[in-house]
Amino acid sequence: MNASSTEWSAEDERAILDSIETWVEKEVRPQARHFDQADEYPHALVEQMKELGLFGATIGQAWGGLGLSSSIYARIVIKVASAWMAPSGIFNSHLIMASAIERFGTEAQKAEFLPRMARGEFRGGIGLTEPNAGSDLQAIRTVARRDGDDYVVNGAKTWITNSANGHGILLLVKTDPQAQPRHKGMSLFIAEKGPGFVVSAKMKKLGYKAIDSCELSFDNYRVPASRLVGGEEGKGFAQVASGLELGRINVAARGCGIAQGALELATRYAQERSAFGKAICEHQAIQLKLAQMVTKVEAAKLLIEQAARKYDADERCDLEAAMAKYFGSEAGVFCANEAMRIFGGYSYSTEYEIERYYRDAMLMCIGEGTNEILQTIIAKQWIARNKV
Numbered sequence: 001m002n003a004s005s006t007e008w009s010a011e012d013e014r015a016i017l018d019s020i021e022t023w024v025e026k027e028v029r030p031q032a033r034h035f036d037q038a039d040e041y042p043h044a045l046v047e048q049m050k051e052l053g054l055f056g057a058t059i060g061q062a063w064g065g066l067g068l069s070s071s072i073y074a075r076i077v078i079k080v081a082s083a084w085m086a087p088s089g090i091f092n093s094h095l096i097m098a099s100a101i102e103r104f105g106t107e108a109q110k111a112e113f114l115p116r117m118a119r120g121e122f123r124g125g126i127g128l129t130e131p132n133a134g135s136d137l138q139a140i141r142t143v144a145r146r147d148g149d150d151y152v153v154n155g156a157k158t159w160i161t162n163s164a165n166g167h168g169i170l171l172l173v174k175t176d177p178q179a180q181p182r183h184k185g186m187s188l189f190i191a192e193k194g195p196g197f198v199v200s201a202k203m204k205k206l207g208y209k210a211i212d213s214c215e216l217s218f219d220n221y222r223v224p225a226s227r228l229v230g231g232e233e234g235k236g237f238a239q240v241a242s243g244l245e246l247g248r249i250n251v252a253a254r255g256c257g258i259a260q261g262a263l264e265l266a267t268r269y270a271q272e273r274s275a276f277g278k279a280i281c282e283h284q285a286i287q288l289k290l291a292q293m294v295t296k297v298e299a300a301k302l303l304i305e306q307a308a309r310k311y312d313a314d315e316r317c318d319l320e321a322a323m324a325k326y327f328g329s330e331a332g333v334f335c336a337n338e339a340m341r342i343f344g345g346y347s348y349s350t351e352y353e354i355e356r357y358y359r360d361a362m363l364m365c366i367g368e369g370t371n372e373i374l375q376t377i378i379a380k381q382w383i384a385r386n387k388v
Helices: 008-036 041-052 068-081 086-104 107-119 236-272 286-311 319-350 354-365 372-387
Strands: 124-127 145-146 150-161 166-174 186-192 199-200 213-224
Touching: 008 041, 008 068, 008 086, 008 354, 041 086, 041 145, 068 086, 068 213, 068 236, 068 286, 086 107, 086 150, 086 166, 086 236, 124 150, 124 236, 150 166, 150 354, 166 319, 186 213, 186 236, 186 286, 236 286, 236 319, 236 354, 286 372, 319 354, 319 372
Parallel strands: 124 166
Antiparallel strands: 145 150, 150 213, 166 186, 199 213
């Protein structure tokens, strides 16, 4: 069992999932269109997330979190994303940061940050991507140089979730830019907002609206040496790679949630819409689409469950997490696209929810490693596990 998770009874798990489902149907689904179209941050929903314990979902109970397994957490994410994918990003990035602190941080770092993060008082994200470095994280240029009891950081990050409305990020930098191999010169810091930590205006996006994705710049930003995760330089790349397993399980769940939500909308519409004298669900062309959609949704859930169980057992799961993320995100794109076809002309109207699923889906194929990169990971790990 992963250090952050705790054994819950089946009854307790059902109660947690029921409370999330009630919240999603009562609060999230009815407001999704408004916040998406207004591109407005859902502050009230965030406060409700605090009350539900979502910001502490996978944080250990010793630190005030729920200590949920990643398996249960993934099911929560699927449910949220089936109504509106964007809010899941608010607590996903936050929990990746918390996971890194819980797994690799010093005892002092855990004690200072994890209880506050579990309560949602300190909300964070992950600062990895740069204008010149996405999937190739070893190409980052943000540098931190030691100066007494602090490090001085200079550089830039982009596409950082929770950067405008959050309180800090897990910041990946180079503490030794000349190190070879490059990953040995990379370190992680718990970076709270302060002088020199500059958040630019929210980026305009095709989808994933309402959620803050911003560019950051660091201009002689000083971060205490005590905020170096684990207290040792050169460990950042490995710490990030471990955290991405949980992140990929989450993105897989978000993609699967989009797929499930699109399927649900298409299933209802196909029974309500008539053409040529009968409901369109009775036409074979529509039946073929629905059959492919539901099969992909259920297959994605099984891949997600496989990856989550290995993660919870502290087993290596880079292959399983990559497969889940690749398939789950592609299922989201496929189902959103097919649902658009089922809705026909109405799919292009903002009066119908399906166009939002279509706009949100593609991001899941890009975030937490592009699906092209993930396919190379899958292939390499498969070969490594099946040497002849």
